[in-house]
Amino acid sequence: xxxxxxxxxxxxxxxxxxxxxxxxxxxxxxxxxxxxxxxxxxxxxxxxxxxxxxxxxxxxxxxxxxxxxxxxxxxxxxxxxxxxxxxxxxxxxxxxxxxxxxxxxxxxxxx
Amino acid sequence: xxxxxxxxxxxxxxxxxxxxxxxxxxxxxxxxxxxxxxxxxxxxxxxxxxxxxxxxxxxxxxxxxxxxxxxxxxxxxxxxxxxxxxxxxxxxxxxxxxxxxxxxxxxxxxxxxx
Numbered sequence: 393x394x395x396x397x398x399x400x401x402x403x404x405x406x407x408x409x410x411x412x413x414x415x416x417x418x419x420x421x422x423x424x425x426x427x428x429x430x431x432x433x434x435x436x437x438x439x440x441x442x443x444x445x446x447x448x449x450x451x452x453x454x455x456x457x458x459x460x461x462x463x464x465x466x467x468x469x470x471x472x473x474x475x476x477x478x479x480x481x482x483x484x485x486x487x488x489x490x491x492x493x494x495x496x497x498x499x500x501x502x503x
Numbered sequence: 504x505x506x507x508x509x510x511x512x513x514x515x516x517x518x519x520x521x522x523x524x525x526x527x528x529x530x531x532x533x534x535x536x537x538x539x540x541x542x543x544x545x546x547x548x549x550x551x552x553x554x555x556x557x558x559x560x561x562x563x564x565x566x567x568x569x570x571x572x573x574x575x576x577x578x579x580x581x582x583x584x585x586x587x588x589x590x591x592x593x594x595x596x597x598x599x600x601x602x603x604x605x606x607x608x609x610x611x612x613x614x615x616x617x
Contacts, residue, residue, distance in 0.1 A: 426605055430544075435509075435593055435608035479544050490536070490551060490561075491606055496544035 394419045398482045398494030405472055405501050413467040413497045415456075415482035423486040425449075425458055425465040430479040430496070439467075439480070472501045506530055509594050509609035516584055517617050524579045524612045526594030533599045535577040536606060539563060540591040552577055553599075584616045 399414040417423065424443040428436040440449030445460035454469045465482060482494040506529040516522055528535065537550040538561075548561030552571040566588070567581050577596075581588055591613050597606040 424605075428608075433610075435610045436595075437608065438605050441605060481546070485605075490548060493546045496546070498544065 394423070394484060394486050394492045396482050396484055396492050396494040399497055400495070401497040401499065403497060403499045405499070407474055407501055407503050408471045411467070411469040411472045411499070413480055413499070415465045415467065415494060417463050417465065417484050419484055419486040421486050423484040425456070426483040426491070427454070427456055427465070427467050428481040428483060430481065432478070436481065472499070474501045474503055477501045507594065507596055507607050507609040509612050511612060512610060513613050515615045515617065518585055520584050522581050522584055522614070524592055524614070526577045526579070526609055527575050528596040528607070529575060530596060530607065531574065532596035533574070534597045535571065536595040537569060537577070537579050538593040538595065539565065540593055540611070546593070550579065586616045589614060589616050
């Protein structure tokens with residue numbers, strides 16, 4: 393079946409620190425992988441995506457590389473800001489199925 | 504920016520009341536979804552639709568019902584609200600080919616049942 397396992401939070405970092413949020417997946421076929429972000433009081437927004445192995449998705453300084461050999465899609469950012477404080481969800485789509493989400497990781501960045 | 508709307512944004516209601524949460528999108532998307540988000544943040548798919556007159560139950564059993572009479576509209580109804588229905592409800596839509604594109608989410612409705 394399809395599933396996403398995401399690093400549990402919460403994660404608290406100082407401004408300008410390096411961020412990694414781990415995500416691994418199990419899927420039938422060849423999934424597309426996504427990171428969504430949810431800012432306080434809002435719905436989810438697509439942060440980045442990768443649709444095939446070795447693709448790198450990037451947006452707003454965040455990056456994630458689709459690693460088929462390790463079935464991973466870890467989210468990274470070199471220098472986080474207070475405005476990055478949010479909940480981050482890893483997700484996948486495989487075939488004609490719906491999105492499968494991880495449990496979410498809450499990030500708090502302190503000045 | 505995605506054009507998907509939810510109303511109301513916040514709703515506080517008494518037990519036993521009937522409520523309808525509205526969701527509309529102007530992107531012409533075939534697929535629409537309702538998720539329930541618990542306080543622990545986890546998202547649960549409760550309903551989805553692949554087009555007009557198509558409705559399916561999601562992974563999490565829900566006492567709510569949905570309808571899809573028009574492409575742009577996907578309302579969710581609770582016939583008799585209970586405190587256990589207190590949650591955040593997120594609506595989403597997406598194109599038919601979701602292998603390379605994705606879902607767009609509304610801002611959510613936070614429901615509190617007293």
